[in-house]
Amino acid sequence: MTLARRIIPCLDVDAGRVVKGVEFQGLRDMGDPAELAARYNVEGADELVVLDISASHQGRSTFLDTIRRVAEQLNIPLTAGGGIRKMEEGRAVLLAGADKVTVNTAAVQRPELISELSQQFGAQAVVLSLDVKRKGDSWEAYTRGGRDATGLDAAAWAAEAVSRGAGEILLTSIDRDGTCSGFDCELTAKIAATVSVPVIASGGASTFEDFADVFLKGCADAALAASIFHMETQSIAALKKFLAGRGVPVRTSR
């Protein structure tokens, strides 16, 4: 009996469409969120993450609508977030059909947000989204989609968030994001050893070997990727078969 390592596709959503950020070129349209969700549900994804990357005030109701449309397609867990500032916004995301809500910027500004959400909905429903950049021998937490340095040590902030009731850490290496150079296993192992909750590694996934590394060396509980799945360059079923062959426990049945 083993807890399976999870493979999690991520949908970055702007104005109701899945998008991919292309450096210096803005956003490229990757499709309809509900269609992609239905595909991943069938292909064996263990969970789905939907992030509102516009996080604008006027886009909020569009995002809730996206969550509803995505949730209808799924019989696996759904995590959603992006720009959640208040408890009521978190509640709206959960009522729209998400099982977990991610928080980042607002939680750095007001860590009580984590405690409030956790007390109301349970630790299993609160995910700290932790975007980090390497700084010398450690890592620094960033907010606002990687734009603002916080001065917070990533490991220390992760530990505080967990003590306040975060039930999971979604850890993104800004240095690796979009580079296709593999997950930052050193960073993932560091955070996984620091906190008592599951860690989802994100940023840099390209090959099957990258996923094996982040589970075997990075001690990740789950690995998240976006474009390699959207582009159908890698299939989830083939990835899981590869991981099973490498001794990583994965869920292969549906």
Add this chain to the structure above:
Amino acid sequence: MKIAIVDYGAGNLPSVERALRKLGAETERAVEPQQVASAGAIVLPGVGHFAAFVAGLRERNLTESLRAAHDSGVPILGICLGLQAMFASSEEAPGEPGLGFFPEEVSALPTNVKSPHIGWNQVRRVQESALLRGIPEDAYFYFAHSYAAPASAAPTVAACDHGVSFAAVIEHRNAKGSLFGVQFHPEKSGETGALVLRNFVESVRGERTESMT
């Protein structure tokens, strides 16, 4: 036969509702005691804190009506916190009584493993199970919880190990009626989870037919 899904003011009801309707079940959200009393079967879904959950039931006068429904033979399925609430109490909320169908206390998962226990895990069959009928031994189920009922509890039909052995599936039949519980989320456990719900629906359909003839 109508299945009442107990709405205690929080929790992700739509996914449970959707999963049951896909199986052709007729569902109703029960917010009032008489909806519970008149149901053919009851699903008690729950996420969050034990105290908020049992308080939510109590404030809506649902605690007594759930006990009465069980006494009059209505089958009940508890999901996640709904399973935990079927026990006497929880370490999460000392002094807050559960429904008390079973005498044990629900405990926190140990600190030597990651908690919450989040993700897909397998279960170990310890007794014949109606809910797991037709499901392969190595199937995975989606768990998301920090507390659990002990595997040693009498109604445990399948256990899961995460630092400790806990009750993953419970089933209990007595002269009054049937109680079922799953610590995992069947509505989030893919095709396998849908099969668990189908087994529940078919099992209670069978029971109701029997009791009417």
